[in-house]
Amino acid sequence: MHKKLTVDLGHRSYPIYIGGGLLARADVLTPHLPGQQLMVVTNETVAAAYLPILRETLASRALDVCLIPDGEQYKTLATYAQVIDQLMSSRHNRTTTLLALGGGVVGDITGFAAATYQRGVGFVQVPTTLLAQVDSSVGGKTGVNHPAGKNMLGAFYQPGCVLIDTDVLNSLPEREFSAGLAEVIKYGLIWDREFFSWLESNVQALRAKDQQALVLAIKKSCEIKAVVVAQDEREKGLRAILNFGHTFGHALEKLTDYTRYLHGEAVAIGMVMAADLSRRMGLLGEHDVERTKRLLHAAGLPVCVDQDMNAEDMLRTMGMDKKVVDGVLRLILIDAIGSARIVDQVDTEHLGETLCSSS
């Protein structure tokens, strides 16, 4: 049995399927692959684990495979160009579909390639990490990094469907699984106090890969993201709350050359910073900050930076973040667990205190 959600975006609405064993379900997948051509974009590690299942599921079709290098440092215009080159050399036309089989990097690059190859072709997401399942595969943000900043190039481009097979999480390294939980916890923090409480009670069941708990947590996460995205697809307002902890997190990742922290780990630290800043600005009680730290820690995540982080470097790096509107630093804060708010005039003194106390 699997669950089905719909992301409601008018004529670009699409379904998200969530459940065990979905990779083997041709009846679910093939209706979303209308043309004759199909290119699976993935990396060697994921291909070794799941490409055989997918080949069997899609046995009746010709399947091109594009292997891209693994890792955030390869989420570049050069890797994007590699995907495009293979589409060209294999003569894919504008009725082709690109299937992203992998984590967020694979999904983001593949989505950007699908959005721009011949100005837009078919696109299906099959996320194989928890982070990609609850975050990057939902909502239509695609893109690559620039040497000077994360996700600086990209497009809003919605997939035809997202297929989330929870079985793949059994072979996911524990550190990556925890990184995915950071985004799950984020949904509780910004949107749903009850879900946050449920996570406090079920975090160990999730880490033990209890299937029922997993499906519920993923479905709830996708639901919250889908509701937010449906209200504000292009991030003119509300959608920005999904960036809770991310301005701090992106700066941390950048200052450590995207090598020290997994994205979810940097976001976990960033959410603690955002909660701490919320407290210093008088929005949030001490108790809620502690609950936030405790749950993230229980999920196997870091809650503070290594001691060699420089607060000045963080401030400067945050200044180039995409969330800057005409010179004013905008941050997402929370005024309670389950309630986010966009703050346009962040108190820089309090921000400095937060950064100093975190390093």
Next chain:
Amino acid sequence: MHKKLTVDLGHRSYPIYIGGGLLARADVLTPHLPGQQLMVVTNETVAAAYLPILRETLASRALDVCLIPDGEQYKTLATYAQVIDQLMSSRHNRTTTLLALGGGVVGDITGFAAATYQRGVGFVQVPTTLLAQVDSSVGGKTGVNHPAGKNMLGAFYQPGCVLIDTDVLNSLPEREFSAGLAEVIKYGLIWDREFFSWLESNVQALRAKDQQALVLAIKKSCEIKAVVVAQDEREKGLRAILNFGHTFGHALEKLTDYTRYLHGEAVAIGMVMAADLSRRMGLLGEHDVERTKRLLHAAGLPVCVDQDMNAEDMLRTMGMDKKVVDGVLRLILIDAIGSARIVDQVDTEHLGETLCSSS
């Protein structure tokens, strides 16, 4: 006095202003530049001619200028990356606007950069060639070429406005002016028999840069393109008729490494080929083929290829064209002057005859 048209695309509708002296009209331009940041993308030749006027018009604003190399051979991912690099190094944020000052290459690259920088920023088109004024600046197609094919990477992205100053045509080289007339004549061929007749009577006035004739011809061309685009923004059907002559033309350009023909010249030859094929397939009378050739010739355009063009090479090159749907060659033909039709099953024997008779 200037004319104003609206391209009707719901909440993404935008105005096209057409007239003499518009580059100096701050009252027309500035309402379309809402943010504090602005980057003009142009090339050295155009900058020398028109950047001083634009600087004066926008004297009250900080103006970044990005100079890109001139020519279709530079409409590449590398030049796109150059624009992005400068946006990053000058710290442009997501409220910035990119203003394309130049011909089709500048407009297409700038539009693609605007579509994808931080997943979409402001975009204004100020086309400085007749071709860009009547074709590429209207309709939202943006992108760059791939070594293996024209316009293979890109996005549909609508500008905030298009500003067409007809005065700039006075300094346009005659060959480029004629290349622009090819697209003007195309609108008559595919959509408006009366406009075609008007062009037959006024082609010399146009070539003499008669302002009244120019404004009328540009306005009519933009109107026809706007109506077609409004009905089919993403080229699912009708919009394909705007490619009349282009499948042939693109192949010609590619086989000559984009150096021998201007785009409009290749399209002129392509339209003669498409008219010839229409006749061979029994759709069009000999007289209309002759009128087509005669008007293109009167506009200063070539109507047949150089003798070393190989029909086999053309066929193969056309096979990789974007207009191929699941292996079937789709072409735009005309069944009368002023009436286009999309033909999915082109008779390859007749196509071969057309190509052999043209070379």
